[in-house]
Amino acid sequence: MPDKTLDNPDLALDEVMKIWPQTISVFLRHKMLCVGCLVNPFHTIEDACAEYGLEEESFRLELSEAINAAD
Numbered sequence: 001m002p003d004k005t006l007d008n009p010d011l012a013l014d015e016v017m018k019i020w021p022q023t024i025s026v027f028l029r030h031k032m033l034c035v036g037c038l039v040n041p042f043h044t045i046e047d048a049c050a051e052y053g054l055e056e057e058s059f060r061l062e063l064s065e066a067i068n069a070a071d
Contacts, residue, residue: 013040022070
């Protein structure tokens with residue numbers, strides 16, 4: 001079974017949004033078109049950050065904060 005943690009570098013964006021739907025607001029805040037994109041089952045957080053010129057560590061922190069805020 002694949003590692004379903006936010007730290008997993010191989011976790012696809014569609015899985016991130018399915019497991020933690022509260023992260024969708026983070027993608028939208030950065031005006032990322034990942035939500036609903038046909039490629040998001042194949043792209044990772046690393047891919048998305050590279051595509052949008054975002055610093056990956058900061059973006060992952062934002063995702064984590066969104067997840068923790070929902071708890």
